[in-house]
Each structure stands twice: as C-alpha cells, then as structure tokens.
Amino acid sequence: MSPVFPMLTVLTMFYYMCLRRRARTATRGDMMNSHRTIVSNSRTSPLNAEVVQYAKEVVDFSSHYGSENSMSYTMWNLAGVPNVFPSSGDFTQTAVFRTYGTWWDQCPSASLPFRRTPSSFQSQDYVELTFEQQVYPTAVHVLETYHPGAVIRILACSANPYSPNPPAEVRWEILWSERPMKVNASQARQFKPCIKQINFPTNLIRLEVNSSLLDYYTELDAVVLHGTKDKPLLSLKTALVDMNDLEDDDYEEKDGCEMDALNKKFSSAALGDGPHNGYFDKLPYELIQLILNHLSLPDLCRLAQTCRLLHQHCCDPLQYIHLNLQPYWARLDDTSLEFLQARCVLVQWLNLSWTGNRGFISVSGFSRFLKVCGSELVRLELSCSHFLNDTCLEVISEMCPNLQDLNLSSCDKLPPQAFGHIAKLCSLKRLVLYRTKVEQTALLSILNFCAELQHLSLGSCVMVST
Numbered sequence: 508m509s510p511v512f513p514m515l516t517v518l519t520m521f522y523y524m525c526l527r528r529r530a531r532t533a534t535r536g537d538m539m540n541s542h543r544t545i546v547s548n549s550r551t552s553p554l555n556a557e558v559v560q561y562a563k564e565v566v567d568f569s570s571h572y573g574s575e576n577s578m579s580y581t582m583w584n585l586a587g588v589p590n591v592f593p594s595s596g597d598f599t600q601t602a603v604f605r606t607y608g609t610w611w612d613q614c615p616s617a618s619l620p621f622r623r624t625p626s627s628f629q630s631q632d633y634v635e636l637t638f639e640q641q642v643y644p645t646a647v648h649v650l651e652t653y654h655p656g657a658v659i660r661i662l663a664c665s666a667n668p669y670s671p672n673p674p675a676e677v678r679w680e681i682l683w684s685e686r687p688m689k690v691n692a693s694q695a696r697q698f699k700p701c702i703k704q705i706n707f708p709t710n711l712i713r714l715e716v717n718s719s720l721l722d723y724y725t726e727l728d729a730v731v732l733h734g735t736k737d738k739p740l741l742s743l744k745t746a747l748v749d750m751n752d753l754e755d756d757d758y759e760e761k762d763g764c765e766m767d768a769l770n771k772k773f774s775s776a777a778l779g780d781g782p783h784n785g786y787f788d789k790l791p792y793e794l795i796q797l798i799l800n801h802l803s804l805p806d807l808c809r810l811a812q813t814c815r816l817l818h819q820h821c822c823d824p825l826q827y828i829h830l831n832l833q834p835y836w837a838r839l840d841d842t843s844l845e846f847l848q849a850r851c852v853l854v855q856w857l858n859l860s861w862t863g864n865r866g867f868i869s870v871s872g873f874s875r876f877l878k879v880c881g882s883e884l885v886r887l888e889l890s891c892s893h894f895l896n897d898t899c900l901e902v903i904s905e906m907c908p909n910l911q912d913l914n915l916s917s918c919d920k921l922p923p924q925a926f927g928h929i930a931k932l933c934s935l936k937r938l939v940l941y942r943t944k945v946e947q948t949a950l951l952s953i954l955n956f957c958a959e960l961q962h963l964s965l966g967s968c969v970m971v972s973t
Contacts, residue, residue: 556736557645561729562586562636566668566711567864569632569891569917570605572724575942575969580726582634589729592650595695601652601726604632605966607718616937616962618886618912621831621858625803628834629659629687630715633861633891637668641708642734644682649698649714653726656690657716658698662837664711666865677865679713679837680705687717695728704739784816795820804835824853833888836861841872851880860890860914868894874902881906890916890939897925904931916941916964923949923970930956939964946970 565582573581579599584590590600611617647661665678682702712732718725787795799820802810811821820826827850832839839862851857857880862868873894877884884907889895895918903910910932915921916939926949929938935957941964950971954960965971 557733558640558642558736559731559733560638560640560642561588561731562712563639564637566635566637567891567893568634569861570941572603572605575967585634585636585727585730587729589650591652591695591726592697592728593695595652595693597653598726601728602634603724603726604657604716604718606631607654607657607721607724609719612719616964618888618914618937621856622800622829623803624831625805625834627686629717631717631719633713633715635664635711635713636730638710638712638732640736641667641710642732642736643708643738644702644705644712644732644734645739646699646731646733647682647702647712648731648733650695650728650731651698651725652695652728654690654693654721654723655696655698655725656688657718657721657725658714659687659717660684660715661700661702662713662715663705663709664713665707665709666711668711673866677867678707680707687720689720693723706738708734708736708738784814787816792820796823796825799826804830804832822850824850827851827854829856830854831856831858832862833858833860836864838867839863840867841869844868844872844876848876848879851876853883854880855883856886857884858888859892860888861892863892863894866894868892870894870896870898873899877902877906882908884910886910886912888914889918890914892918893920895921895925897922897928900925900928904928907932909934911935911959912937914939915943918943926950927952929953933957933959935960937962940968941966943968944970947972 562585565586568582571580571582573579578584580601580603582602584600585602591598605611644663649658651658661682661684662679663682665676665680666674682705683700685700710732712730714727714730716725795817799807799810799817807821807826811818827847830847830851832843835843839859859868863873881903887903887907887910895915900921903913911934913929913932913935914937919942921943923944923946926940926943926945929935929949930952933956935953936959938953938957938960945965945968947970950965954963
C-alpha cells in the first residue's frame with residue numbers, strides 16, 4: 508500500500524480533532540455570551556456589555572386618545588414593561604394616538620395641507636421615550652398589540668435628559684424610516700426594524716407614526732431598546748444601510764442635513780458673474796417663479812448657488828407665501844429663522860409645529876422673526892412648540908393682526924395667563940387649544956372678542972370645567 512494513504516489518514520484525524528476543539532470552545536463561549544444579569548428593567552451581558560431595557564419615562568408626545576386625568580389609552584402606558592403583549596385586542600392599558608384613517612383630514616374643521624411639503628415627510632404624530640442607560644443602539648423593538656403598522660420612523664437623540672449639565676450640541680439621527688404601508692392584520696406583533704448604527708450613545712428615542720392607512724386605532728404596549736455600552740465596530744450590514752440612506756426614495760435624512768444649508772447657502776455671496784444664463788434669460792420673470800414654486804425648501808437652497816439670476820428668484824419673498832418648516836424640526840434654530848427672515852416678509856401660512864424644543868429656538872429669536880414676518884400671517888401652526896411662553900403669545904397678538912388660524916395643540920407648557928392674549932386676535936376663525944392649560948376666564952374672553960370664530964378645539968383641556 509502506498510505510504511501516501513497513512514499520511515492522509517493522520518492529517519484527516521488531526522483536522523477532525525481541531526474542529527472538535529474549536530466547536531467545544533465556541534459552544535462554551537456562546538454559553539457565556541448568552542448569560543444575562545437583570546438590573547431593574549434592563550438586562551446586560553458581562554462580555555459584550557449588551558443592555559436590553561424598557562422605556563423609563565414618556566417625556567413628550569403630540570397626541571393621545573385618552574384624557575390627561577386618566578391612564579386609559581394614554582402615551583404614559585408606554586413606560587415600563589408590557590401590560591398586554593403578547594395578547595391581541597383593544598386594551599385600555601396601551602398607548603393610543605388620537606386619530607386613524609383619513610376621516611380626520613376630511614372633517615370641516617381640518618386645515619388645508621401646506622404646499623412645498625416634502626413627499627418624504629409623512630409623520631402625523633410622535634412620542635419621545637427616555638431609558639435608564641445611554642447605549643449605542645443595536646435594535647429597537649416596538650410591541651404592538653392592535654392594528655400594527657403605524658410606526659414609520661425611529662430617531663435617536665444625543666442629549667441625555669437626566670444629565671444635570673445642558674449639552675453643548677443636540678443631534679437627532681434617524682435609526683430607521685419607511686413610507687406608510689398597510690398591514691393586513693390586526694393581531695399583536697413585535698416590530699423589529701433593521702436600524703443603522705450611530706456614532707453616539709443615546710437614552711432618548713423618538714417614534715413617529717402615520718395612521719392614515721389603518722382601519723382602526725393602533726395600540727402600542729412597550730418599547731425595548733437594545734444596545735452596547737461601548738461603541739460597536741461598523742459592520743458590513745450597517746454600511747449597506749448607510750448607503751441606502753443616500754437614495755432619493757429614502758426618508759428625509761438628506762433634507763434634515765439641508766437645514767444647515769439654510770444657515771449658510773442663502774447668505775452666500777460667492778456666485779459667479781457668468782455672461783449668460785441660457786434660456787432663462789428669455790423666460791419671463793413670472794414663469795421662472797412658477798417653475799421654482801414646485802421645488803422644496805432644500806432644493807431652493809441648492810439652486811440659489813448656481814447663478815445670480817436664480818439666486819434672485821430663490822430669495823424672492825413670493826416663494827415663501829406658504830412656508831412649512833415642520834419637516835425640518837430636528838435642525839431648525841434661531842440662526843435658520845434669522846437667514847429666512849428677509850425672505851419671509853410676505854409669508855401668509857407658516858408651520859413651526861414640533862420645532863424649537865430643547866433650546867433650538869429661543870423666545871427672542873421667535874419674537875424677532877414675527878416682528879418682521881408677522882404682518883401678513885393668516886395661518887400659524889405651532890403644535891408641540893414647547894419654547895412658547897407668555898411673551899410669545901403677546902408678540903403673536905401684536906404682530907399678527909390678520910391671523911385667522913392658530914394651532915397651539917399640545918403646547919402644554921404655556922401658562923394659563925398666556926391665553927388671554929388670544930382675545931386680541933379679532934379675525935380668528937379657527938383655534939386649536941388641544942392639551943393646553945387654557946382656563947375658563949381666558950376662554951370666555953376669546954369667545955367674546957373673536958366674533959368670527961368658527962372652529963374651536965378644546966380636547967383634553969382639563970382646566971376648563973364642563
């Protein structure tokens with residue numbers, strides 16, 4: 508027999524022993540990695556410092572079905588461990604937003620949509636949750652118990668709400684986003700989207716929802732944040748997600764970045780003095796304005812850098828008759844308002860909903876903007892704008908004499924005495940005071956002086972006696 512065969516046999520046995528040794532080592536390592544120690548509502552792994560924790564507190568939200576004086580169907584039910592999951596059905600212990608379907612937008616008191624709203628911005632409501640420990644997120648699980656499918660975007664914030672020192676910078680990063688899609692099931696599910704990696708730890712997570720495709724109210728039971736204490740290495744899977752974020756069909760990551768451009772690009776004077784502008788030199792001024800009217804705000808920022816002619820058109824106040832800044836809430840600040848100020852002297856519809864929180868917009872910055880741009884305002888949306896105070900409402904009442912539509916829903920930090928200023932807006936036809944601290948005295952004054960008022964929303968106004 509050839510001596511080659513014994514040698515092959517020895518090599519085969521040696522290879523088999525190595526495989527057995529490696530398998531035994533891997534098994535022992537897997538057993539150690541699977542070990543968890545539970546601390547309060549989180550569990551960690553001693554080897555990879557993985558933390559799994561439920562929400563500690565609900566710190567902000569745009570609406571809920573329940574009352575401010577109750578726990579039934581309120582956003583506060585999202586804090587802590589699940590109350591209902593994995594059961595399915597309609598339970599009062601869950602978190603429920605105020606609307607579903609399209610009927611809310613079709614009722615007589617509904618406002619018309621803003622022009623120039625990016626098609627990628629579809630969010631209707633939101634809720635912000637804090638967690639005990641700051642981690643680098645690896646997964647976010649949403650426990651949905653009834654009519655799932657409303658969550659369309661998940662974000663993380665760099666600010667720690669429990670830190671005694673204010674952060675030098677507040678950043679919001681999109682972990683996952685998707686356009687609204689109909690889910691043909693009403694049973695409970697654990698929603699586990701594939702999130703992207705971020706380069707900062709977080710314990711503040713924001714869910715944004717769109718319920719327009721639902722047949723009934725969606726109900727959420729809990730949110731679970733998975734993460735590591737140490738910054739993980741960038742994986743191939745995460746890199747692929749990041750590449751997808753560059754596509755035009757994805758959500759508004761790139762539009763968010765363009766809010767920084769509002770602070771710089773519009774003010775740039777470094778434009779070439781080219782001798783010709785092509786066919787644009789032959790077009791009437793009004794026709795160019797009509798063409799540019801189809802562009803979004805970030806696109807106007809980009810176009811303003813091409814030549815002096817288009818810069819002039821992009822800065823024309825007629826381009827800002829309707830100005831919707833809500834899609835850019837994560838980056839809009841005093842500097843943004845300052846650079847937009849000169850272009851908004853003719854603005855009639857202004858949407859600042861969800862903006863200015865955590866110090867992004869100051870009372871003085873808002874007041875300066877309205878003193879220049881408030882005279883022509885007919886409609887002002889300020890839902891969930893928590894920077895508002897008594898001074899802001901006084902400025903609105905003095906600088907916006909033509910205001911007909913005012914939305915202050917979920918501005919729950921406004922003091923009761925601030926609402927007395929609204930009585931000075933004698934042209935008001937629509938007033939939304941949902942989830943505010945308006946009192947009966949201010950309300951009677953508003954009803955007395957605002958004779959043209961047609962639509963008044965007082966949902967969850969617990970300081971108004973019935």
